[in-house]
Amino acid sequence: MKLITDNYLKAVITITLLLSSIYLYSQGDGPRAHLQSPIGVWAINPKYLHLDQNLLPNGNILVKNANINVDVFPTTLVHTFSIKGKFARVFGMINPGSLTATGNFEANSIQTSKELSASGFSDGFIAFEYGLIGSPGLNAFEFAEHKPQFNLNGFFRYWYSGTYDSNKLINLGTNRSTFEFGTTMTIPFHKDLSQNATWLEIMPTVQFYTDNNNPARSSTANKVAQKPLFIVENHLTHNLNKKLWIGADLRYQLGGETSADGVSDDNQINILGGGLNVGYQIIPPLSAFMGYDTILLGDNDAQSNMLRVSLVFAYINLKKINTK
Incomplete structure (x- = not known):
């Protein structure tokens, strides 16, 4: 009985430290989004x-x-499970919000300067992640005893369009589908779970886009196409204690040039972004995270500044786990 109780407490502590790591959005999945966790976890972010x-x-x-x-207020639902003894995870995200935009926009082949606005939903996704190297599917008690190790997972994500109105010059949605393929890698720099964890995450992916056959920006264009976009996302995080962690990001993107009826928009993305993050475990099932990211280097005068605040509510039913 004492062994079961000790295992139970250790599992609770382990989950408290690790289930604060689900931060997914199109601007980058964020730190600790793809760390391994026990199977049977449900989380909302x-x-x-x-x-x-x-x-x-x-x-x-x-x-x-x-x-x-x-x-925007993206909300992600996550569930972990096991397939043939390997770790697996599914995600789903909806993304309500609003935008305002100022600048030069094209309408009827004429450049016009005005302020625009839109509201509704930005693009959301469903995603699947599966263990390829390392990444065993472990219950909470097994996971609490498992030494940190290198993991390589396969990753697929389907992005669906958000709110779109072809009568508007700018929208939250894109009126097309995106297919994203890649891998997620996690590398530990600590030997066991009793140490303050340090993780390096590397996630190379490529996005492929269907055409937008109802362009909103110009009545003369019948189709807007976009070239594939390569992305590699990196996060280094470190636990200062059992509740507080800090991290740094680097994210490189290359490609994604659009064209209208075959005429290039000359807007290829070639940018390196970076940022800093801090996270805190408030109570065992609830953690908080805040980060700031910006473009460090980029072509075509690309600019982006992002403030992100996140909460994670995580749950696992330890009583249903067989401890024999």
Whole structure:
């Protein structure tokens, strides 16, 4: 009985330290989004993001000569489980919000300067992650005894369009689908869970886009296409104690140039972004996170500043786990 009680307490402590790590959004998944966790976890992650940039809200279309302010409240639901002994995770996200934009926009092939606004939903997604190397599917008690190790997971995400009105010059949604393929890697720099954890996360992905066959920006264009976008996201985080952690980000993007009826918009994305983060475990099932990211280097006068505030409510039913 004492062994079961000790295992139970250790599992609770382990989950408290690790289940604060689900921060997903199109501007970057954020630190600790893809750390391994026990199977059987349910979590909900409401966030607030304020973006000041010349990119559309989804973060992968550059609009020259524009200043776009976005306030969105993406909410992600996450569940972990096991497939043939390997860790697996599913995500789903909805993304309500609003934007205002000023600058030069094209309408009927004429450049016009005005202030625009839109509200509704930005693009959301469903996603699946599966363990390839390392990444065993462990229950909470097994996970509490498991030494940190390198993990490599396969990752797929489908982005669906948010709110879109072709009569408007700018929208929260993109009126197209996005297919994202990649891997997630986590590298520990600590030997066991009793130490203050230090993690390096690396996530290279590529996004492929369907065409927008009902462009909103010009009545003369029949189709807007976009080239694939390569993204590599990196996060280094460190636990200062059992409740407080800090982190630094680097995120590189290349590609994503759009064209209208085959005519290039000359808006390729080639940017390096970075930021700082801090997270705190308020109580075992509730954690908070705040981060600031900006573009450090970029072509085509790309600009983006992002403030992100996030909460994670996580739950796992320890009583249903077989401790034998």
